Amino acid sequence: MSLHPLAERFASVAAEYERGRPDYPPALVDLIADALGEAARPPARVLHLGAGTGKLTRALLAGGLDVVAVEPQAALREVLAESVGAERVRDGLAEAIPLADASVEAVTVSDAFHWFDHAPALAEIARVLRPGGALCVVWTIPDWTGASWAHELGTLMAALRPEHPAFDGPPWQDAARASGHFGDPREIRVTTARLASPALLVDHIASMSWIAAMADRERDQRLVEIRALIEAGETPERMPIHFVLAIAELR
Numbered sequence: 001m002s003l004h005p006l007a008e009r010f011a012s013v014a015a016e017y018e019r020g021r022p023d024y025p026p027a028l029v030d031l032i033a034d035a036l037g038e039a040a041r042p043p044a045r046v047l048h049l050g051a052g053t054g055k056l057t058r059a060l061l062a063g064g065l066d067v068v069a070v071e072p073q074a075a076l077r078e079v080l081a082e083s084v085g086a087e088r089v090r091d092g093l094a095e096a097i098p099l100a101d102a103s104v105e106a107v108t109v110s111d112a113f114h115w116f117d118h119a120p121a122l123a124e125i126a127r128v129l130r131p132g133g134a135l136c137v138v139w140t141i142p143d144w145t146g147a148s149w150a151h152e153l154g155t156l157m158a159a160l161r162p163e164h165p166a167f168d169g170p171p172w173q174d175a176a177r178a179s180g181h182f183g184d185p186r187e188i189r190v191t192t193a194r195l196a197s198p199a200l201l202v203d204h205i206a207s208m209s210w211i212a213a214m215a216d217r218e219r220d221q222r223l224v225e226i227r228a229l230i231e232a233g234e235t236p237e238r239m240p241i242h243f244v245l246a247i248a249e250l251r
Contacts, residue, residue, distance in 0.1 A: 013212045014075050018053040020203025022241045025192050029063035032136050035247045044105040049094050050112030054080040094121035102130045110138040118175035126181035135248045143240040149233035161210045182248035189244050196239040198230045
């Protein structure tokens with residue numbers, strides 16, 4: 001079992017990912033804990049799948065949860081281990097989770113579920129969840145509203161995007177319903193604001209999979225073009241960022 005070619009390229013932009021991706025707000029962690037009720041009382045054990053550099057892992061730890069983070073790419077695991085401790089980090093895939101049966105109260109996935117092979121991943125997630133547990137899937141949606149360059153950059157990004165499972169594949173919610181393991185997912189949205197300097201915006205864009213997957217020379221040229229577009233226009237000091245949390249409870 002191997003990673004999607006686009007997902008493999010995240011390792012090449014680990015620094016940009018860590019700088020450019022937004023931090024997860026405490027309100028989001030509170031919603032995850034609330035969804036689990038009594039089961040989420042600290043130190044509830046939570047598995048974070050596809051943990052990347054540990055953005056959500058750190059937020060969950062700050063919320064008092066006991067987190068184990070699984071990440072298949074060595075370069076990302078190194079950053080992750082430095083920030084949360086190597087004892088919390090495992091090498092593994094969603095389709096072959098390196099944990100025992102019924103060992104966690106919740107499984108979280110942040111901006112990564114589209115990389116999974118849905119059916120085996122959902123079966124594995126159900127296997128490691130304890131009765132009353134839940135799958136919590138988070139999506140981060142940048143919002144360029146108010147920037148003079150928003151439409152032009154959005155058009156450019158759409159033109160650059162190849163076929164991509166996050167946009168062109170079947171929704172994970174359909175697979176969750178069909179699996180028989182989970183109830184119907186429900187969604188909650190949290191909106192915050194973040195600083196919007198050109199450097200942070202370009203780092204965020206550089207960490208997007210289809211930009212990261214380009215050949216180095218082409219990627220560098222495109223990022224220069226994108227930065228020039230942003231710097232030539234007007235950018236609000238702070239811009240909205242939306243976090244969509246979908247919760248599917250174990251049957």
